[in-house]
Amino acid sequence: MPNLVYTKAPSCPRCTENATQIVAQSPVAGAWTMALCPTCYYTWRSTEPDYAVKREAMSKDFYIDPTKIEKGRVMPEIPPLRT
Template sequence: MKCPRCGDEHISTIAKSPVAGAWEVYECDRCYYSWRSTETPHVDDVFKLTPEKIANLQVIPAVPPLED
């Protein structure tokens, strides 16, 4: 199985249906895209990621501590 967004093959199963075999949720270990086994994921080309794009993504700043 390959990630529909970045093409990586390192996919984890992060959730399973309480009804055995009904569905599973997968997540890419590289770009964190997730999808359910019951859907056919489609990612528009503008949203696809390459290793170069992933390496150059901006880092989300940490949330500052609350003021007292």
């Protein structure tokens, strides 16, 4: 059973960054907490299954090397709407 509430944001399971933040809590006290990684923008709730919140349970294909994020593909601009 996952921990339902984080008192301190855990390290990011995707890129291992330690500067994660708690960004939301459930409106029902103690139901869940949501964390955000400011490096890779991964977000997760404390109630997610292990494969989404524990690095050792995650597929290695989902890992991100934080040093390579800058070299990632840039998203193209969205063109203006035609009128």
